[in-house]
Amino acid sequence: MRIWDLHPGYLNRQSLLGEHRELHGMVSILINHKKGYARHPETLRWMDLGWALNKRHQLLAAEMTLRGYNDKSPVRTRKNNGLWPDSYIDEPYVQIQLHRL
Secondary structure (H helix, E strand, O other): OOOOOOOHHHOOHHHHHHHHHHHHHHHHHHHHOOOOOOOOHHHHHHOOOHHHHHHHHHHHHHHHHHOOOOOOOOOOOOOOOOOOOOOOOOOHHHHHHHHHO
C-alpha cells in the first residue's frame, strides 16, 4: 500500500497506475470500515483525511489523462477540508531516490 507524496508527473507508469488502484483500495477500507490493511501505516496516515485523498486522486487522474488513460472512478470523500497528512512513511527525497532505481 503506497500513496506517494511526489507530484504524479514524477511517477513512472507502474507507480502512477499502482497508486491510483491503491488509493481506491484505501478509500474503500476507510469508508466501508474494512479490516484488510486498516492498521497499515499508510492507511493510518490518511485516516480521516478524505478531502486530501480526494485531492490526491484528482492529481493522479489529471496525470493519467495527460498520459492517455481514462479515469472513470471518482473519489467522493471530503472529510476534514483543507487538511493534509502531517507525516511521511518515507521523506520525499527518499521517495525520489526510490523512483530512480
